Amino acid sequence: MTPQLSDSTHAEIKALCKQGDDLVHGGDLDAARQKYIAALRLLPKNHKEWEAATWIYVAIGDTHFRSGTFDKAFKCFFNAVQCPKGFGNPYIHLRLGQLYFEQSNFEKAADELTRAYMGGGLNIFMEDDPKYLGFLETKIEI
Incomplete structure (x- = not known):
């Protein structure tokens, strides 16, 4: 069973990711990536056990993919596939x-x-x- 985040941590992660999504839509991939990284840092230790890590890695990876930094994108998606519901x-x-x-x-x-x-x-x-x-x-x- 996947552990659950506290409501406040979950809300903070969602808010940071929403800000990141808005920045992506505005074309600012670097600023978006920073929001997603901040969200990832809010996860408890062993962050790959958390379902939120799956979609945060995808979001970070997509900013790298769109920027053409394929090596960094690969690391993100490789991590995402190892998180809950990634594979x-x-x-x-x-x-x-x-x-x-x-x-x-x-x-x-x-x-x-x-x-x-x-x-x-x-x-x-x-x-x-x-x-x-x-x-x-x-x-x-x-």
Whole structure:
């Protein structure tokens, strides 16, 4: 069973993440990332045991992905997949697949992108560069 945060900590984390989301929508990825990192720091020790860590790592990872800092994005999504409800999450597998692709690790990219497709369908690929779907189409029948 996943532990529960106190109501006040949960509210503070949600507020910081909302501020981060607003900054992302405004195009300020660096400031958004700082809000998400502040939220992550509010989690108790062994933060990977907390479900909130999953979506905070995804948020931080997305700011890095959008900035093109793929090495840092990879670390975030690699952490997210190890947190509660991370493994099997199609979006996390999509990003991991894209990041493995960017590292030229095509075997792992195909595996992760297949997981994303199986869990999220074709639509999960529609907001990103079509090169990832094009690559997957060379590996599996879509």
